[in-house]
C-alpha cells in the first residue's frame with residue numbers, strides 16, 4: 001500500500017480528516033449551535049411572527065433586514081435546508097470512516113481468544129496480586145478453578161515446567177458494542193432518508209358522511225390515496241362540566257372501487273388506522289354544518305314507547321302514541337347563557353350542542369324547549385323524554401395522512417441502538433490470569449487482570465476472588 | 472392533609488438539608504452531618520407520600536383510570552419527580568460510599584429546581600389529560616427522561632467535585648472553568664433565593680404567584696441600578712470563588728474522596744443516564760410522537776434540545792478515545 005501513498009494523497013488526506021474524532025466535535029458543535037438558532041427562530045412560520053421576535057433582539061428598525069438575511073440563509077426552515085442536510089451528511093460520513101478506520105484493530109482483539117500470559121508480563125499488568133498458598137501448584141490451581149467458576153469465569157489451564165496457569169475472559173464481543181451503536185445511527189438516518197424520498201405528509205378534513213380519494217399536502221397540492229376513505233362518524237367527549245376534550249374518535253371506512261375493505265374502524269388520538277402503507281391519524285376536528293345534517297334523538301313517550309328518530313332541521317317528528325309532534329327550529333353548537341340570561345353561542349365548535357325543539361298538538365303550538373346533548377336534565381319535556389344523541393354530518397374529522405416507508409427502518413435502528421448501548425455500557429471485556437508456581441512450603445500465586453470498563457468495580461471483584469483464593 | 476402540603480414539607484426539608492450539608496462540609500462536625508441526612512430522609516419520605524397522594528387526587532378528578540393518573544403529565548409534576556429521583560440517587564450514593572460530602576453539591580441542584588418551580592409561576596393544578604397525553608409510551612418517556620436527568624445532575628455534581636479536587640493552579644483551564652461554573656451556579660441560586668424572599672414571602676395574594684418572578688428581584692429588576700448591582704455582585708462572587716477556590720479543594724480532599732472515586736462515579740452516572748435517556752427520552756418519545764401525530768421527529772424545540780443534550784453526552788461517553 002505504501003507505494004500508492006503518493007497517488008492517493010488526496011484520498012488519504014480526506015480519510016484522515018474524516019477518521020478523526022476532532023471533526024466529530026466540530027460537526028457536533030455546528031449542528032448543535034445552528035439547531036439552537038432553529039429553536040429560537042420559529043420554523044416555517046409567517047414572516048411577521050419572526051420579525052416581531054427579531055425586533056426583541058436587534059430592534060424594530062433592523063428586524064426586517066435581519067429577517068431577510070436569516071431567511072436567505074435558510075434559517076426559517078433550516079432543518080430542511082441544503083446546508084443542514086450537508087452537515088448531517090458530513091456527520092454520517094465521519095461516523096462511517098471513523099468506525100471503519102478503527103474496526104480492524106478492534107476486530108483483531110475480538111477474534112482472538114485470551115491466551116496465557118508470559119510469566120514476566122504479570123508484574124506489568126495494571127491489576128495484579130501476589131501471595132502464597134498452601135499445597136502443590138497443581139492442587140491449588142484445581143481449587144482456584146472452582147473459585148473462578150463461582151465468580152463467572154470458566155478458566156482454561158496451561159501447564160509448563162511445573163507451573164500452572166489459569167486464564168479466562170468474559171464479554172469479549174462487547175467491544176463491538178460501540179460499532180453497533182454507530183451503525184444504528186446510520187440505520188436511523190437511512191430510514192429518515194427513505195421516508196423523505198418515498199413518503200409524504202398530508203392532511204384531510206373529512207366531514208361525517210363524506211368520502212375522499214385524495215389528501216392535501218398543501219391547499220393546492222393533492223395526493224391521490226389510491227383508495228377511498230369515508231368518515232362514518234366523529235365524536236368528541238369532554239370531561240364533566242368542562243370543555244377539555246377527553247377523547248376524540250372517528251369511525252372510518254376504507255373503500256376499494258366502492259367495496260368496503262375496512263369497515264367502520266374506530267381511531268383515536270393514540271391509535272391510528274393503517275392501510276396499504278398509509279396511516280391516518282386523528283389530529284383535529286371542526287364544525288362544518290350543512291342543511292343535510294341529521295339530528296339523532298331517542299324519543300320516549302310518557303307511556304314508555306321508545307323510538308329512534310333521525311330528522312333534518314325543520315322536519316317534523318311524532319312522539320309515539322301521544323298525538324304530539326315536534327321539530328327543531330333552532331340550533332347552537334355551543335350554547336351558553338350570559339349574566340342577563342340571554343342565550344348565545346360561545347364557540348363555533350360542537351362543544352355543547354343544543355337544539356330548540358317546538359312541540360305541537362292538533363296543529364297548535366304547545367311549547368318550546370332547548371335540549372342540550374350534554375345535559376340530561378334538559379331532555380325531559382311535558383310529553384315525554386327527548387334524548388339528544390348527536391347531530392350527525394355537522395362536524396369534520398381532521399386527519400393527518402402519512403406515508404413513511406422508512407419508519408420500520410428507523411425503529412430497527414432504535415432497537416439496534418438499544419442493544420449496542422447495553423453492550424457498551426453494561427458489559428465489559430474482563431480478563432483474569434492466575435499463575436501457580438512452586439514455592440517453599442506451598443504455591444506462589446500471581447493474579448493479573450484487566451478490564452476495559454468499570455475498572456474500579458472490577459478491581460473489587462478481583463479483591464474478592466483473591467480473598468477466596470487465599471481462604 | 473393534601474399532596475401540596477407534603478410537597479411543601481419536602482421542599483423545606485431539602486432546602487434545610489442543603490444548608491446543613493454545606494455547614495457539615497465547612498465545620499466537619501459529624502452531628503451536623505447526621506442531622507443533614509435525617510432532614511433529607513424526612514423530606515424524601517414526605518415527598519414520596521406527596522407523590523402517591525397526588526396520584527390519588529389526580530385519579531379522583533381525572534376520570535381516566537389509575538394508570539392515566541400518574542402525576543407526570545406537566546412540567547411541574549416532572550420537575551418534582553426529577554427532584555425525587557435526584558434525592559433517591561443521592562441517598563443511595565451516600566449510603567454506598569459512606570460519605571456525606573456529596574450532599575453539599577447535590578442538594579443545591581434540588582434546591583434550584585424547587586426554587587424554579589416556586590418563582591417561575593408554574594401551574595401546579597391538576598388537569599385532566601388531553602387525548603394526546605393518554606399514552607403508555609408517554610408515561611415511559613417521561614419517567615425515563617427525568618430519571619436520566621437526575622443521573623446527569625449527579626454526574627454534574629461529582630464532575631464538579633473532581634475538578635475541585637484535581638486543580639489548584641489558578642491559571643489552569645480546569646480551575647478557571649470550575650470556579651466560574653460554580654460561581655454562576657451559586658449566583659443563580661442566590662438570585663432565586665432573593666426572588667423567593669422578596670416575592671413569595673412578601674407578596675401575599677395568591678393570584679400573583681401565577682406570574683413569573685424569576686430574577687425579577689435581581690438581574691431582571693425594573694431598576695437599572697439593581698440590575699447593574701446584581702451583575703457586579705455576581706462577578707464579585709465568581710472572582711471570590713476563583714480567588715479562594717483552593718480552600719474548597721482542601722475541604723474535599725480531607726473527606727478521603729479520591730479523584731478516582733469521583734471520576735468513576737461521574738462515569739457511572741453518565742453510563743446509567745445516557746442509555747436511559749437514549750431509550751426513554753429519544754426513542755420512546757419518538758414512538759409516542761409517531762403514534763399521536765404521525766411524525767417520529769419534527770425538529771420542534773423540545774426535540775431539538777434533547778438531541779443537543781444527547782450529542783453532548785454522546786461526546787462525553789467517547790472522551791476516552
Ligand code: HEM
Nearest residue numbers: 020021024091094095098102178181424782785788789792
Ligand atoms: C451522536 C452520535 C454518536 C453516538 C451516540 C456515539 C456513541 C458512542 C459510544 C456510546 C461510544 C462508546 C463509549 C464507551 O466506550 O464508553 C462511542 C465510541 C466511539 N465513537 Fe461514537 N457516537 C456517536 C458519533 C460518533 C462520531 C460522529 C464519530 C466519528 C468520529 C465517533 C467516533 C467514536 C470513536 C472513535 C469511539 C471509540 C471506539 C473504540 O473504542 O474504538 N462517534 N461512541
